[in-house]
Amino acid sequence: MTLTATQRSTLPGRHLWQAPEFTLAVIAVAGFAALAVATGGNLLSAGTLGAFFRFLAVPIVIGLSQMVVLAVGQMNLSVGALTGFCAMAAAWLMLEAGLPAPLAVLAALLLGLFAGVTNGVLVVLTRINGFIVTLATMTIIQGLRYGVNGPDTFQGYSPGLREFGRASILGLPAVFLVALAVAALVALFFSRTVPGRHLLASGGSPFAARLSGISNDRSLIVAHGLSGLLAGVAAVLTVAASGSVNATIGDDLLLPSFAAPIIGGVALTGGMVSVTGTLLAAFLVRLVDVMQAQFGINPRWVDLIIGAVVLGAVLLGTVRTKLQERSD
Template sequence: MNAGIAKDVTTRPEFTLAVLAAAGFVALAAATDGNLLSRGTLEAFFRFLAVPIVIGLSQMVVLAVGQMNLSVGTLTGLSAMVAAWLMLEGGLPAPLAVLGALGAGLAAGLVNGLLVVFTRINGFIVTLATMTIIEGLRYGVNGPDTFQGYSPGLRDLGAASVLGLPVVLILALVVAALVALFFGRAVAGRQLLATGGSPFAARLSGVSNDRSIVIAHGLSGLLAGVAAVITVAASGSVNSSIGDDLLLPSFAAPIIGGVALAGGVVSVAGTCLAAFLIRLVDVMQAQFGINPRWIDLIVGAVVLGAVLLGTVRQKLSKGPS
């Protein structure tokens, strides 16, 4: 029985990702002559891991219902600018500005979901359109200028650590645990998976697929707002280009982590581990001065490979037709 359990664990994608993450970390530490293991470098590594984890989860919850959200990056940037604007121009304290950023993300996500439901247009197209709109709104908040000098307390929180772990990473892991509980224990979470797995069967079981789509997009927007708050706290400044580089990582983390594009399958642990691997690639690029375009090529190729592998695995699981 124990052997069967061990075999089941070792054949899961999360186990493979954990082994790759550990091996990659050791290899990169050796390649940098131990520089990666210095306290400052290690803290920076984990501090900037927080956003990839949360943004991957933001995309994952939409993939759960078989949808996509192309606006996660621009939405993160808009929410970050809203928070900074509320503190600097609106004169609001940091807690209210944080709520404003979360509210902006949630509202935009709900709009995405409602547009998908009422227009019956694929979420890919809808969020492509709202991504463009949000880019304009984001630029319209303060143009090309940079927001800086906002709440020292919030910036101190972004730089703070507990037992060597950055507070923002701890926040990201708490969010990941809550998302895991949502899909594992909450009725709404199980309904999202049912909608993604088989909309027809879900409808026969009394699940409102439309409600699931709206909830998924709303939660995605809320998580993008969380990523924005982490960005505002950790970066110390915000401009209109914030979030532009998050679209590819938002897909890469859940897809490499074993989440099905067709919906119905999520993996919070896999998404977090894949985000760790992507962060390793970013550090490798910085350490060795690799052209970022090559990094994009590598990550894109890995994502494509993960999609193809998932397709083959799905066909094999169904057996011959």
């Protein structure tokens, strides 16, 4: 049986504080409070707090993009490159092709969806693990991304889109609220829809899913397609929030894309998702980024810390799985 993290936390005899998400929430609150004190309250100023949540939007969506592929026991190494490519394409369509912002945004979303479905189809046709397939497509997409406009920067596109990227609603950045809405839709997809449950079943036990009449191939294509669509959403948020894009966009998103779901409790073997855990882990990774900026820490040390935490989360997840199998 495959469950979402929310369903696991409500099992009989299991208390809320025993869930990994509760631990992450406590760490997130404690870490935020500690950083606020360490910065002399600067973190709590309106400008800093707004920037914190504005630039948290993309890590949330990119983490969800990786999570949906992990749900079927796959990986998508192309999420960062695809996000950058869709962002560059959207900016090019507005500046060079003269398309209005809504059409450019729609094109970016469709481009991400098409690339994701292509990844899924290649995995199904070749029977090669998504890790290898998306490693290859990542390289191709990186070349295409650079080919859109070379090393030059796109800026000065749609004032309305850039204004949306700076806008706030009830004190919270609009792009952050969009990311939360996307997270809610992803949670509903896995908990309330048949395709979402099929993805979890295929990831938890492909053999049992096949005996139940579920097409594992379809699940793979749907998962990769949804991952690509979410990368397109992340691209749109990037274009709106940053105000300019270039060929390096997306290069730094691969590690955060894995960090958020894995630290959030998503298993590499598939069959389980945790939208809440992914959100909280993305928040923690963003805290580390702010700490690096505030105290001038070498970014390589930050990568080391995040990588070590991801490795620790994987090892703990493996131990937890083995203990559960023994108890069953």
